[in-house]
Structure formats: C-alpha cells, structure tokens
Amino acid sequence: MNAPLYIHNTLSRKKELFEPLNPPFTGLYVCGPTVYGDAHLGHARPAVTFDLVYRYLKHLGYKVRYVRNITDVGHLENDADEGEDKIAKKARLERLEPMEVVQYYTDRYHEDMDQLNVLKPSIEPRASGHIIEQIEMVKAILDAGLAYEVNGSVYFDVQKYNEKYQYGKLSGRAVEDMQAGSRELDGQGEKRHPADFALWKKAAPQHIMRWPSPWGEGFPGWHLECSAMSAKYLGDQFDIHGGGMDLLFPHHECEIAQSNATYGKEAVRYWMHNNMITIHGQKMGKSLGNFITLREFFDGSHHSLDRAYDPMTIRFFILQAHYRSTLDFSNEALDAAEKGLKRLLQAHDTLKKLHPSDTSDADHGDLAEKCHAALLDDFNSPVAIAHLFDTVKTINAAKDGKAKLNKADLQRLQEVFNTFVDEIFGLRDTLSRPEDTGQKTIYGLMDLILELRQEARKNKDWDTADKLRDRLKEVNIAIKDGKDGATWEYANN
RNA sequence: GGUCUCGUGGCCGAGGGGCUAGGCAGAGGUCUGCAAAACCUCCUACAGCGGUUCGAAUCCGCUCGAGACCUCCA
Numbered sequence: 280m281n282a283p284l285y286i287h288n289t290l291s292r293k294k295e296l297f298e299p300l301n302p303p304f305t306g307l308y309v310c311g312p313t314v315y316g317d318a319h320l321g322h323a324r325p326a327v328t329f330d331l332v333y334r335y336l337k338h339l340g341y342k343v344r345y346v347r348n349i350t351d352v353g354h355l356e357n358d359a360d361e362g363e364d365k366i367a368k369k370a371r372l373e374r375l376e377p378m379e380v381v382q383y384y385t386d387r388y389h390e391d392m393d394q395l396n397v398l399k400p401s402i403e404p405r406a407s408g409h410i411i412e413q414i415e416m417v418k419a420i421l422d423a424g425l426a427y428e429v430n431g432s433v434y435f436d437v438q439k440y441n442e443k444y445q446y447g448k449l450s451g452r453a454v455e456d457m458q459a460g461s462r463e464l465d466g467q468g469e470k471r472h473p474a475d476f477a478l479w480k481k482a483a484p485q486h487i488m489r490w491p492s493p494w495g496e497g498f499p500g501w502h503l504e505c506s507a508m509s510a511k512y513l514g515d516q517f518d519i520h521g522g523g524m525d526l527l528f529p530h531h532e533c534e535i536a537q538s539n540a541t542y543g544k545e546a547v548r549y550w551m552h553n554n555m556i557t558i559h560g561q562k563m564g565k566s567l568g569n570f571i572t573l574r575e576f577f578d579g580s581h582h583s584l585d586r587a588y589d590p591m592t593i594r595f596f597i598l599q600a601h602y603r604s605t606l607d608f609s610n611e612a613l614d615a616a617e618k619g620l621k622r623l624l625q626a627h628d629t630l631k632k633l634h635p636s637d638t639s640d641a642d643h644g645d646l647a648e649k650c651h652a653a654l655l656d657d658f659n660s661p662v663a664i665a666h667l668f669d670t671v672k673t674i675n676a677a678k679d680g681k682a683k684l685n686k687a688d689l690q691r692l693q694e695v696f697n698t699f700v701d702e703i704f705g706l707r708d709t710l711s712r713p714e715d716t717g718q719k720t721i722y723g724l725m726d727l728i729l730e731l732r733q734e735a736r737k738n739k740d741w742d743t744a745d746k747l748r749d750r751l752k753e754v755n756i757a758i759k760d761g762k763d764g765a766t767w768e769y770a771n772n
Numbered sequence: 773g774g775u776c777u778c779g780u781g782g783c784c785g786a787g788g789g790g791c792u793a794g795g796c797a798g799a800g801g802u803c804u805g806c807a808a809a810a811c812c813u814c815c816u817a818c819a820g821c822g823g824u825u826c827g828a829a830u831c832c833g834c835u836c837g838a839g840a841c842c843u844c845c846a
Binding site for chain 1: 774775776777778783784785786787793794795796797803804805806807808809810811812838839840841842843844845846
C-alpha cells in the first residue's frame with residue numbers, strides 16, 4: 280500500500296498517482312453486463328482487466344469493495360420514444376417472464392466468469408432491485424432544477440446543467456457540437472434539447488417491465504442505475520469507476536452529470552476505461568453481429584474458430600496486452616497465447632520440483648521488483664509477464680542442469696511465481712491438469728504405464744516403448760523422455 | 773461532418789528522444805535409441821514525407837491508412 284500506484288485517469292488523460300479517499304479502504308465500481316444474451320469475448324475484457332485491478336489492489340493491502348452491477352432493465356433497443364427494453368423484447372420473443380431471461384443469462388454469465396477465474400465482486404447489485412433508489416435520485420435532480428417532466432417522463436436538462444457544470448468533460452465534447460450529431464434522430468419531441476437524456480420513461484401500454492412512480496408507471500432511464508447503485512454502496516464520492524471505452528459517451532458522461540446534479544460534487548475520482556477487442560481490425564460487438572461468445576470459445580463451436588480454447592488461454596491472451604490498447608483476435612494469436620501460457624505454467628510447476636544448488640550463478644532478487652514496477656505503472660501486465668518469461672529461461676536451464684539456483688533464490692522465485700502467476704494474474708494450471716473427477720485414477724494409471732515403459736526401454740524393447748507412446752498419443756497423452764525419467768501431459772492436438 | 777485513438781519485425785504485442793521488451797512462427801545447433809520438450813545461436817522492426825535536436829521508432833507538422841465514439845454496445 281506504500282508503493283506508489285499510477286492509474287491512467289480518463290478525465291485528465293494522464294497517469295495519476297492513486298490516492299484513495301479513505302485508505303486503507305477503496306471503492307471500485309465497474310459497469311457489468313446487460314443480461315439478455317451470452318457473454319462474448321468483449322465482455323471478458325473488462326471482467327479480466329478489473330479482476331486484475333481488484334486482485335492487485337488487494338495485494339497492495341487495500342480493503343477493496345468491488346461493485347459490479349447486473350443491468351436487467353433500462354437499456355432501450357432504439358430511440359427513446361419507440362424503443363423497447365432489451366430484456367423485455369427478449370422475454371416477449373421467447374415468451375418468458377422478463378426475470379426468467381435475467382436469471383438465465385445471469386447464471387450463465389457467472390459460469391463464464393468462473394471459467395475465466397474472475398473473482399466475484401463484493402456486491403453485484405441489480406438495477407431492478409434498486410428502483411426506489413433511482414426514483415429518489417430523479418426526485419433529487421428535479422428538486423435541483425436540473426430535470427423536467429413531460430407526459431410522465433423525466434428528462435435531464437443538459438443545457439441548464441451545463442451552465443454550472445461542464446457536460447462532456449469526460450469524452451471531450453461540447454454541448455453545442457452535439458446538436459449536429461443528434462439531428463437525424465426522430466422522436467425528440469419531448470426533449471428540450473437533443474443532448475437531454477431520460478431519467479425516467481413512461482411505460483407504453485404494451486411495455487412489460489414497469490414500476491409505479493410519482494410520474495406514473497414507467498421504468499428508469501438508461502444511465503441512472505450506475506449512479507444510484509454506486510452512491511448507495513460506495514458513497515457519493517468513491518475512488519475508481521471502470522468500464523469499456525464504448526461506455527464513455529454517453530453512459531459515463533451522463534453518470535457524471537447525474538451525480539453532480541444530485542450531490543453537487545464529482546462522484547468518481549479515477550475513471551478507467553478498457554479498450555475494445557477487435558476481429559479483423561473491427562470492434563467485436565453485439566450490434567455488428569461479429570462476436571464470438573465465451574462458450575463458443577470454450578467448446579470451439581463457432582465457425583470462425585479452428586478449435587476450442589481453454590478459458591485460461593483467453594485470460595492470458597487478454598493479460599498479454601495492455602488494457603488500454605485494442606486487442607485483435609485471431610486463431611493464430613490465441614494459439615500463440617496458449618503455447619506461451621503453457622510454457623509459463625510448466626516453468627511454474629518445474630520451479631516447485633527443482634532441487635537447490637549450493638550456489639547461484641545469477642542474481643534473481645529483482646524479479647518481484649520489476650514485476651511490481653510494471654503493475655504499479657497503470658497495471659502493465661504484459662511487461663510483468665515479459666519479466667516472468669525471462670525467468671522461465673533460467674528455470675528451464677536449471678532443470679537441465681545448465682544453470683544454478685541456490686535455496687534462497689529458488690525460494691524467492693517460487694514466491695514471485697506464486698504471487699504473480701496465481702494470486703495476481705489468476706492463471707490456473709488447467710491446461711496440463713484438467714480438474715477431472717477421475718484425475719487420481721488417471722495419474723495412477725500413468726505412473727504404472729510409465730514404469731512399464733521404463734522397463735521396456737531398459738531392455739531396449741523399443742517396439743513396446745514406442746507402442747505405448749503412440750497409443751497414448753491417440754488418446755491425447757504425450758510422453759516426454761527426460762534425463763530423470765519420463766513425464767506426461769495432455770496434448771491438445 | 774464533429775471528437776478522439778492508433779499505425780512497431782512473418783504474426784500477436786510492450787516501450788516511447790540515446791541503453792536494440794516478451795510471446796508465437798521460422799533457420800541452424802546441443803541433448804536424445806527415435807520422438808517431443810528444453811537449452812544455445814540467428815532473423816534487429818517502428819506507415820510515408822518534412823522539421824526540432826549532437827541524436828527520433830519515441831517530440832512537432834503534413835500526407836496516407838485503420839479504428840472508436842457521436843444511437844444500444846464491454
């Protein structure tokens with residue numbers, strides 16, 4: 280916690296020294312998914328990015344309250360006046376109760392996140408469970424004179440707000456410029472200004488998600504939930520707010536406006552935005568229809584995938600790029616990530632079994648320092664991983680007897696790998712050891728087979744030795760002969 | 773059209789005025805019954821054109837190219 284952490288703040292577009300409001304406590308709010316479909320690769324990016332932030336802050340000694348919401352109401356399909364709630368639409372199409380849709384996809388989202396070894400947030404609030412808080416917030420904004428009611432709907436008065444505050448400061452826009460872009464939209468009739476946005480919408484008769492309010496039956500506006508729920512659980516001022524870059528405008532801009540209007544002060548101190556995942560250089564997104572769901576990655580069922588990819592490969596793939604850079608997906612890139620990850624994890628495993636030498640022929644004391652320096656510099660995971668790879672060479676050389684590591688160095692490296700690979704990067708060794716129920720049996724059988732094969736080799740019975748290896752290869756088990764006997768692992772191809 | 777990013781070796785990706793990240797692929801070698809793995813060596817790039825500077829991939833300008841946001845989107 281004493282180590283100086285620098286975070287790139289979208290507000291200033293600079294790296295700033297992280298100074299929490301109430302150390303050792305710190306609050307982190309991240310925009311979670313709208314649960315009307317399965318999570319795709321793009322959803323994995325913020326999940327993994329802010330999982331790293333969460334894990335690292337905890338490692339630094341902060342008491343982190345991590346809030347990540349589930350959006351289960353309020354995101355409209357199209358324009359405000361003719362739009363339909365995404366979840367309501369899905370429910371109507373599938374003839375389900377809206378909350379059935381929400382439950383189904385929330386459960387699946389959780390399963391996917393577990394697969395990626397993403398830690399659960401401290402609180403995972405749902406928008407539908409905070410209608411009262413949102414209504415209270417609308418009232419407060421009305422009281423502040425920064426919103427107006429029209430026909431049972433309430434809109435935020437951006438122009439009036441802009442007299443005292445600065446709307447557009449986060450995304451670098453000016454209110455005057457926004458008219459041009461909004462010109463083409465229809466149904467702006469109720470709004471005084473094109474940039475105004477809904478805080479509360481009157482529900483049309485056929486609308487199936489609706490709640491009573493002082494303005495009639497309706498539902499909360501698109502951006503209100505995050506303002507209301509972050510304030511409820513983290514206070515009207517908190518440290519870090521994260522989310523995808525595509526939420527910068529209008530979502531986060533509106534959040535800032537709502538909080539200022541309600542509390543008269545800036546709610547968020549550090550805004551963090553992860554960049555997009557691209558496919559063939561183009562953003563992977565729902566609206567473009569070019570997304571691949573995480574489940575499709577895990578079972579290889581999508582047509583543009585050559586094969587299935589382990590969740591840890593996806594996680595490592597994301598961690599190998601800096602969170603503020605775009606990351607281009609391709610089968611080749613994932614293949615490369617998988618091989619690299621395997622090398623890293625095998626070295627991690629080797630490290631645990633290595634026998635210490637009397638001396639060391641190099642100093643490895645600064646590895647932890649280097650890795651920390653990388654992460655303290657705006658969570659630069661790829662650089663930290665590069666440092667780990669440098670050490671992988673040493674570890675493998677030591678295994679081959681070509682390098683020496685004494686007890687102290689060995690212990691230090693083990694600690695660094697435990698800390699960074701396991702604890703901070705959350706990389707589980709599922710590649711070489713799937714969590715089978717029959718795992719023990721398999722290990723026992725393999726011990727026996729290797730023993731028999733070793734005898735055959737001793738007797739120079741190569742036919743038997745090769746037969747065992749070839750037949751095991753057919754069931755995706757690879758044998759590797761080394762100096763100190765043979766080892767085996769699951770082969771992917 | 774407006775606002776803003778980015779263009780790095782065969783591929784993915786860091787870095788960001790002098791100290792040539794890392795991964796994957798490729799070539800050669802060591803080891804080995806064979807194979808695989810591992811290790812060693814090699815492959816030294818920053819879109820183009822100007823400018824600033826003793827020195828630029830890194831700063832500035834222009835050109836070309838790609839992308840994001842301006843409507844829901846992680």
